[in-house]
Amino acid sequence: MNAALWVVQIVLTLLFLMGGVMKIFLYDKTYGMWPWVRDYPKAFVTFVGYMDLLAGFGLILPQLTGVLPWLTPLAALGASVILTLAVALHMKRNEMKDAIPNIAFLALAVFVLIGRFH
Template sequence: MRLLHLNKNVDHKMNNHKNRDYMNVALWIIQLMLAAVFLAGGIMKAFNYETARMNISWVKDVPKELVRFIGISEIIGCIGLLLPGITGKLQILTSVAAIGLCVIMILGIGLHIYRGEFSLIVVNVILFSLAAFVAYGRWQACKPAKF
């Protein structure tokens, strides 16, 4: 009976390992998607203000310096989403970067509510949800395993 109990523990540990692998793949896919979205928007806002002004409705009503700051923040968030995992160093910074992107999305939701652009909030909510998922998932991965 004791041997059977040990086998269940081994199976449970193998399933947990497999689940962590699947979660890691899912988190990487979401991180890459978020990085692509925020990098494209961030570069436009930070370095191509006139294009941003023509393509993003709120940009013309916000000071140019704030638009650039938001763009640079998004680019830094992209770096934070990817670089710690690639290098294997300070991986908790991935969660910090994702939380920063969540803050940007919350502020964006507030701006869209203020401007009455309720249909645009959906994009912010989706990006917020994905970034929050990454923040939580990577935070959990950084916690030491329980024995």
């Protein structure tokens, strides 16, 4: 179980860090790739990017370093909130092809939340 949790945490960390970096530092590329970005102010997209970075680091660093490891399930909770909002956004925009991967990532975040909470 611990190995599975680590694999999922690493996958989610990479996804969140990649998304955060794109939203913050590669905004123009993101603007062209993701249609939803065009409908929101740059400041909002940047804010979401910073939340992605926090979730990504929080999913792995506390558990990896042993410093405040109870923060890992809280980061998984935060990641779950981010992913729930992403699913809602894509469903509202009738972008089911974009909502489906986020639903899968949400399930993974909940797995980490439950697995690291106990």
